[in-house]
Amino acid sequence: MTLRDVLVRLDVRDLLPGRDDYDLRPRAIGADLLAGLTVGVVALPLALAFGVSSGVGPAAGLVTAVLAGVVAAVFGGSRFQVSGPTGAMAVVLAPVVAAYGLPSVALVTMLGGLIVLAAGLLRLGRVVTFIPWPVVEGFTLGIAAIIFLQQVPAAIGQAATVGGNTLVTAARAVADAAGALDALALDATTLWSLATVALVAALMLVLPRLHAAIPASLVAVVAATVLAEVTRAPVARIGTLPDGLPVPALPGVSTTGLGDLLGAAIAIAALAAIESLLSARVAASMVPGGSVYHPDRELVGQGLASLASGLFGGMPATGAIARTAVNVRSGARTRLAAVVHALVILAVIYLATGPVSRIPLAALAGVLMVTAFRMIGAGTIRAVLRSTRSDAATFVVTAVITVAFDLVEAVQIGLVVAAFFALRRVARASSVHREPLPGVAHEGDEHIALFRLDGAMFFGASDRILTEVTDTSVRENVLVVILRLSQLGMVDATGARALAELVGALEQRGITVLVKGVQPRHRKLMTTVGVLDELRHESHLFLTLDDAVAHARSHARRADEGTDVPQLDGRR
Incomplete structure (x- = not known):
């Protein structure tokens, strides 16, 4: 009996890939190839940046973009979803790496994938619809703030404290740089790092205004790298990268390690499910005339993607809203576009690891800082704050706890606050x-x-x-x-x-x-x-x-x- 036969017996036929997932007409294939190439170019610097930001390393970011990108595209529930490493996942993973070390990443990634896969098989995809809008927006604002703060040390040429609170670490880095400035001892590394960030940010903001099709983040990173090489700037670089995919290996499992990492795996699974389903829903709303996505199948696809990523030494994967939006706007028709995006990054791994290893870390910091700003919708924030006092309070509490304490606790407390206000409204109406x-x-x-x-x-x-x-x-x-x-x-x-x-x-x-x-x-x-x-x-x-x-x-x-x-x- 094959695996497919077992799944059919479990009545999960609607969770399996089918021929309807693809449009094999030449015109549709051409549109998918072009969209996949565009998304791959956009995703490359982000995969590197999120790998570095999480503490796992740039190679893990590339591996995740390739393997999770293909697996989630084939098995997921959205025709347009592009999956890989994301800023929110990097934020969750960083303290795990600091507390348990790099060997824990593969285990926690696969545990998280198993939990997401089980959630899909148990038909829990609709649960995300119960998360209130103010909680989602507060969580997004908090994630954006953390992503920005994580880049502050690299942006000013300072070493970050491993495992420390992001806000405190950023404040200390700024204080050290300010002290050096007062003493007129600001070194060349700090000056070059700031200049690199400024160049990347300027190009990312200006180039899209010249032409929407320009891959601004990639052009900005290439320009910063070329400038650093020509001037021999004293800035930290990405360093050596593997020139191929690593050999798959199962992580070592011990009873103690499994128990310690279970809480982190649950947090990762919750984030992966929430972010992926929200991204799929956004993608469906962006398509002219609307599109259908299957939330349970999406969870199955994301669970399998994290399992594959962890098996090859990658990090947990989720649907990426920004890359998915680029995919839709680039004219993607089917899942083939997301597969092509992963193959583009795979080609870089095998053909261009030398040039990629010379990218300044400050350039990636600039990319993430701009990305963080773009995650914050000023109009959305105003709309939440002007809605009702209870929704505004829920939004603020969720955002503050996300930055100051813990992401999963922020969602939990945000849900509790939202539930309290909802119950109070119902009680008053009763x-x-x-x-x-x-x-x-x-x-x-x-x-x-x-x-x-x-x-x-x-x-x-x-x-x-x-x-x-x-x-x-x-x-x-x-x-x-x-x-x-x-x-x-x-x-x-x-x-x-x-x-x-x-x-x-x-x-x-x-x-x-x-x-x-x-x-x-x-x-x-x-x-x-x-x-x-x-x-x-x-x-x-x-x-x-x-x-x-x-x-x-x-x-x-x-x-x-x-x-x-x-x-x-x-x-x-």
């Missing part, structure tokens, strides 16, 4: 209203209270509603309470239990409770937690308001007359 009895007034109506419950009866609002109904009923000497539940949109176990306690408390005070309009979808829960059992009689459950009011008036009249209220058999 209310109880005292309504007048319908029709002509009858004698004794003053002893009947009709309450309509709106919104949601859940743990955030149940106590307030219970208190309000009880206090009003006791204060006004009510004999019969009608609870109108037909307007309740949602009831959870806490809310249902609160209703049971409300009915029981009122009945113990001698107040008859009638319930009207229990929705069929809520009836099972209310029966389970005992709401209906607390009623004095099963006939006190009504489908129509008129029947409930007539029965309440009968109770009130008999109570005023001091006679017993007869119990009825059956339900109305």
Whole structure:
């Protein structure tokens, strides 16, 4: 039995590659080849830069761009997604490298890939839609800030503290450079590094305005490298690169190492899933007329991509929004474009490692600094901050925690903050209203209270509603309470239990409770937690308001007359 047969038995046929993934007409193939070449040129300096930034090294960035790029393109769920190393993943991976060393990268990469693959097989692709917009934008802003701050030491020719907080490390590097400037001892390395960053940034900002098709980042890096070579500038270079792909090897696994890295692997998997699915969604929205992507298959593809990358000594991979956008704008038709992009980088590995090894690190720092600025959409930030105070607070909290503490904690805390504000809004929208009895007034109506419950009866609002109904009923000497539940949109176990306690408390005070309009979808829960059992009689459950009011008036009249209220058999 082949692997495909096993997968088919598991009913995952929609997660497998098919002939429909490609358009083999000459015109479509030509468009994909051109788009892939364009993306490959754009991705090359980014792959190098993110490899260096993560602490794994430029070679790992290239390996990831090649292997993950091909595997994710073939097995992923988007026709336009371009995968490889990204800034967010570099930010997550850097502290792992600092804490556990380079040998841990392959293991944590493959563990993360297995988790993402499992998430795809378990059909968890739609989960990303539950992440609120302010959390996503706050996370993006924080990532952009970290990417920029990570490049500060290289940009000013200072050594970075390995494993330290990014903000603190950048501040120390600036302080050291400022001290040297005050002492008029700013060395040539710092001056040349700053000049290189300025040149790269200027070219990346100016060239696209001259012509949109110019690969600005690549031209900028080539220009900075040529200038550094001609002038023999004293700047740090990338250094020796392998002239081919490394031999695949399984990482060593120990019980202790596996336990230590599991938390990091979960964080990497969460980031890979979120970033890849968001990128695929953005790509689908960029295509004229829209496009369809398969979120579960995308997770399967990204999981397999990280497994392949880790096997060859690469780093975790995700869908890259910037490169995917370039792919779409370059006219890509199918997955072939992403495969070609990877082959372009593969050609560089085998044919041009010598020139690439001479690239100044400051040039890559300049590329990432500009990339970080482009990740920040001023219009988007203004829109979030002007939306609501709760969304603005969620956005700011997520961004600050991302920069100051930890990326995964930032998403977790951002979700908690967003959930808190959402629950508070739902709780405020959940209310109880005292309504007048319908029709002509009858004698004794003053002893009947009709309450309509709106919104949601859940743990955030149940106590307030219970208190309000009880206090009003006791204060006004009510004999019969009608609870109108037909307007309740949602009831959870806490809310249902609160209703049971409300009915029981009122009945113990001698107040008859009638319930009207229990929705069929809520009836099972209310029966389970005992709401209906607390009623004095099963006939006190009504489908129509008129029947409930007539029965309440009968109770009130008999109570005023001091006679017993007869119990009825059956339900109305």
